[in-house]
Amino acid sequence: MFAWRVDDEIELRLLELEHAGAMHRLTEANRAYLRRWLPWAESETTLEQTEAFIRRSLQQFAEGNGFQAGIWYRQELAGAIGLHYVDRRNRRTEIGYWLAEPLQGRGIMTRACRAVVDHAFGPLGLHRVEIRCATGNHRSRAIPRRLGFREEGVLRQWAWVDGRFHDMVIYGLLAPEWRREPVRGGPLAASL
Numbered sequence: 001m002f003a004w005r006v007d008d009e010i011e012l013r014l015l016e017l018e019h020a021g022a023m024h025r026l027t028e029a030n031r032a033y034l035r036r037w038l039p040w041a042e043s044e045t046t047l048e049q050t051e052a053f054i055r056r057s058l059q060q061f062a063e064g065n066g067f068q069a070g071i072w073y074r075q076e077l078a079g080a081i082g083l084h085y086v087d088r089r090n091r092r093t094e095i096g097y098w099l100a101e102p103l104q105g106r107g108i109m110t111r112a113c114r115a116v117v118d119h120a121f122g123p124l125g126l127h128r129v130e131i132r133c134a135t136g137n138h139r140s141r142a143i144p145r146r147l148g149f150r151e152e153g154v155l156r157q158w159a160w161v162d163g164r165f166h167d168m169v170i171y172g173l174l175a176p177e178w179r180r181e182p183v184r185g186g187p188l189a190a191s192l
């Protein structure tokens with residue numbers, strides 16, 4: 001439904017059912033690493049569950065309540081990024097993301113995330129973007145820091161993941177704090 005070029009290497013595409021096989025294979029290949037931080041990686045293990053996730057995200061997109069996009073890096077599916085919800089009344093949203101383990105360290109997620117923040121503050125007209133990371137998830141925490149988010153607080157033992165409770169850091173960014181740049185090819189605007 002949309003393909004959104006971030007730069008010469010990265011493209012975001014709305015996840016659709018045709019992507020279920022590739023998404024499932026990618027999560028299978030990365031499950032041991034993903035389950036350290038993402039609870040669904042432990043509980044959603046079948047192709048049918050991936051398809052159900054994509055159906056839910058398409059519904060979410062149709063309702064204007066966020067989206068889930070695959071990240072293609074040099075034409076290869078590399079991970080996913082999305083808005084968990086869009087709260088219109090309070091004009092805020094929260095970004096979530098993951099990347100295949102071997103593709104870490106190339107700035108793929110920082111670049112994808114920057115594009116999604118651009119979109120949230122640009123076409124979507126939102127006022128606040130949040131990213132929540134487990135305190136021990138240093139790679140994830142580096143992303144909002146790189147993008148200028150402010151660390152706002154820690155929710156103690158907020159999530160049960162991989163057999164233990166994790167404290168969660170909330171990063172927040174407000175529209176006036178974001179250095180605005182034009183969104184490159186933002187077809188999301190038409191639907192969200």
Ligand SMILES: CC(C)(COP(=O)(O)OP(=O)(O)OC[C@H]1O[C@@H](n2cnc3c(N)ncnc32)[C@H](O)[C@@H]1OP(=O)(O)O)[C@@H](O)C(=O)NCCC(=O)NCCS
Pocket residue numbers: 033034037038097098099100103104105106107108109110111132133134137139140142143
């Ligand atoms: C969180 C996660 C996406 C971070 O991945 P990442 O590869 O560290 O992040 P990026 O893709 O933005 O890459 C940043 C690295 O690329 C480097 N880089 C290279 N080119 C870059 C560019 N153009 N822009 C920014 N950074 C760049 C950075 O210096 C950084 O290097 P470092 O790892 O040596 O510090 C990944 O670890 C992951 O998916 N983890 C498992 C799931 C997870 O935790 N999800 C988040 C839950 S809150």
